[in-house]
Amino acid sequence: xxxxxxxxxxxxxxxxxxxxxxxxxxxxxxxxxxxxxxxxxxxxxxxxxxxxxxxxxxxxxxxxxxxxxxxxxxxxxxxxxxxxxxxxxxxxxxxxxxxxxxxxxxxxxxxxxxxxxxxxxxxxxxxxxxxxxxxxxxxxxxxxxxxxxxxxxxxxxxxxxxxxxxxxxxxxxxxxxxxxxxxxxxxxxxxxxxxxxxxxxxxxxxxxxxxxxxxxxxxxxxxxxxxxxxxxxxxxxxxxxxxxxxxxxxxxxxxxxxxxxxxxxxxxxxxxxxxxxxxxxxxxxxxxxxxxxxxxxxxxxxxxxxxxxxxxxxxxxxxxxxxxxxxxxxxxxxxxxxxxxxxxxxxxxxxxxxxxxxxxxxxxxxxxxxxxxxxxxxxxxxxxxxxxxxxxxxxxxxxxxxxxxxxxxxxxxxxxxxxxxxxxxxxxxxxxxxxxxxx
Numbered sequence: 001x002x003x004x005x006x007x008x009x010x011x012x013x014x015x016x017x018x019x020x021x022x023x024x025x026x027x028x029x030x031x032x033x034x035x036x037x038x039x040x041x042x043x044x045x046x047x048x049x050x051x052x053x054x055x056x057x058x059x060x061x062x063x064x065x066x067x068x069x070x071x072x073x074x075x076x077x078x079x080x081x082x083x084x085x086x087x088x089x090x091x092x093x094x095x096x097x098x099x100x101x102x103x104x105x106x107x108x109x110x111x112x113x114x115x116x117x118x119x120x121x122x123x124x125x126x127x128x129x130x131x132x133x134x135x136x137x138x139x140x141x142x143x144x145x146x147x148x149x150x151x152x153x154x155x156x157x158x159x160x161x162x163x164x165x166x167x168x169x170x171x172x173x174x175x176x177x178x179x180x181x182x183x184x185x186x187x188x189x190x191x192x193x194x195x196x197x198x199x200x201x202x203x204x205x206x207x208x209x210x211x212x213x214x215x216x217x218x219x220x221x222x223x224x225x226x227x228x229x230x231x232x233x234x235x236x237x238x239x240x241x242x243x244x245x246x247x248x249x250x251x252x253x254x255x256x257x258x259x260x261x262x263x264x265x266x267x268x269x270x271x272x273x274x275x276x277x278x279x280x281x282x283x284x285x286x287x288x289x290x291x292x293x294x295x296x297x298x299x300x301x302x303x304x305x306x307x308x309x310x311x312x313x314x315x316x317x318x319x320x321x322x323x324x325x326x327x328x329x330x331x332x333x334x335x336x337x338x339x340x341x342x343x344x345x346x347x348x349x350x351x352x353x354x355x356x357x358x359x360x361x362x363x364x365x366x367x368x369x370x371x372x373x374x375x376x377x378x379x380x381x382x383x384x385x386x387x388x389x390x391x392x393x394x395x396x397x398x399x400x401x402x403x404x405x406x407x408x409x410x411x412x413x414x415x416x417x418x419x420x421x422x423x424x425x426x427x428x429x430x431x432x433x434x435x436x437x438x439x
Contacts (some may be wrong), residue, residue: 031123037067196214219237266409291367
């Protein structure tokens, strides 16, 4: 992603954030928005800090993700101000001075100690909405996170500006490059840990940079939805490989999942069937579509695959109605994504707050809103062979709904998940993941 492209898109992004902030402050009856970048947290009974994570409300404004102790001051009608902590420190690398396409849009004050921020913050404290965690407090400036302000800003954050889509496109490119390296490592017989290292090397990112912990699964480990143990030695026989891993670009995330079979076998055919169904689900990311309906339709599509492969003995419709499909597809179809992997306000009824309920019987869906242009969501259907959930079917008297010999045949492969990041537009959806793989 060229700096020139980002420089052209950034002014409109800042203007949009300014407009949103003005409305949010008016609703909350405040004059200023203060956003601390966040601080380092030390582990209890130790002298090590947890990995630093920048405040998402901070990185929404500028591509700075490693500046603990800094502050943003936003006052409608005035140029935004960045109070940037650049301490005198010979123990650690000092954050580089702000530079790049975005700096001209801010008044920038460099401070050497966190306490120096006080002289740059508005004096009328009662008129300040301060968004952050309690540990970010300086003097009397304690984050108050007013509901009216947070609800509005988080609801609007679902609608990505062209600048944000460009950032996410680049995060997808980095992630796909690493996914290609991970597949090569799998084909070469690497262990889960070795595949993980190959991924990080290709992405140029480690645990402190990646948007979430890599899920790297060989064989039956794919039946654990968030498997992160990563065996150091490869199995005697690698049958299948599931990887759920993303990448970051200036604070924006990609979230990509792929599944592979070691051989051109029946499991590979099932992967192809899920892939085809997943593409149809991605095509449903259209303006006016209820995301809940995509999830419910996914259950029918996946139950159809189970029926086609002889795993279930009942009709796809009956599998969905009785909950059989949920034993094989126990999670939601996806979530919003952007500054956070699971982006905020997924259940928001409006920009005033409120909640849109999840469908009955589907507790793990992370997004219930109606899709509109600018929203970016993941679409991640899956089919798994999880003993605990299959045993529950037996306990519910649904033993005859499943061909257990077919389950035994697929159990050693663990499961399948395929995930893309998709932008809802005024017309056809934009699939950032498939676009990156095509490149």
